[in-house]
Amino acid sequence: MMQIIVLTIFIAVTFYGCVSPKKNDGKIHVLATTGIIADILSNSLDSSFVVESLMGPGVDPHLYKASAKDVGLLSSADIIVYNGLHLEGKMTEILKKVGRHKMVIAVSDGIPESSLMSLAEDIHDPHIWFDISLYSKGLQHIYMTLNRHYPIQAKSSRNKYEKYLKKLNDMHVWTKQRIELIPAKQRILITAHDAFGYFGRAYGMRVVGLQGISTVAEFGIQDIMRLSALIKQYSIRSIFIESSVPKRSIESVMYNVQASGGSVCIGGQLFSDALDSKSKKAGTYLGMLESNVQTIVSSLK
Ligand SMILES: [Zn+2]
Structure with a gap:
């Protein structure tokens, strides 16, 4: 074939x-x-x-x-x-x-x-x-x-x-104004892969991805441990799944934190490398940005 x-x-x-x-x-x-x-x-x-x-x-x-x-x-x-x-x-x-x-x-x-x-x-x-x-x-x-x-x-x-x-x-x-509503020490964005580097630089957030810059790279137990330690150190409340990456990757971080007595939840779905279907709010570039910012701010504020 x-x-x-x-x-x-x-x-x-x-x-x-x-x-x-x-x-x-x-x-x-x-x-x-x-x-x-x-x-x-x-x-x-x-x-x-x-x-x-x-x-x-x-x-x-x-x-x-x-x-x-x-x-x-x-x-x-x-x-x-x-x-x-x-x-x-x-x-x-x-x-x-x-x-x-x-x-x-x-x-x-x-x-x-x-x-x-x-x-x-x-x-x-x-x-x-x-x-x-x-x-x-x-x-x-x-x-x-x-x-x-x-x-x-x-x-x-x-x-x-x-x-x-x-x-x-x-x-x-x-976007700048909305992100400033999150207290400075809570401005940490944890996602499935390193898609939000420019977002972090432009709007003042520390960004950490489970996978590298491309989803081609696999993540391992070391990556899960690294993120779990960071979540506990900064008492991060929410981490985020991405629409174009299987959610099990970020869920495994959540389960790892919870299994070791910590507390973190999935703050919602972010649109990273692809839009949602046309009829949905995140079906346009501006709609996707707005949806992401609302999800991030409401989960981390
Ligand atoms: Zn990407």
């Missing part, structure tokens, strides 16, 4: 353009890798553009592999927008291949390297959407690139784009 899928992808890529022919509707077709990127673009671009997303609600981008159907979508789109910084770690090759034939833009290319959080030499934290001000720079980079290549369509979107930038700025200010 695996061989058939690999062969299908190979054929689709080799005979580039044979799958999903371009739609001749006069619109610019933008394909985003994640739902978060698709949402910020849908909110910034007018009907001259059609924005679609490869990954659906709740999908983990670290683990996502392009299917044969995705290859068709990638080939029929006019522009591909991805996060970069190895968030889409299993799509690196296919994005590189597609980039030889069409415009492929990384949101992270709009952010100066000095503003990125460094993990090791030449490796940066990819979860840039959790600093709203920083992510706005990524959106500006996408808009300016579109403006160079499609000036008429970008110009007709300008009002919508500027209104959305203002909303992002308002959310940035609101």
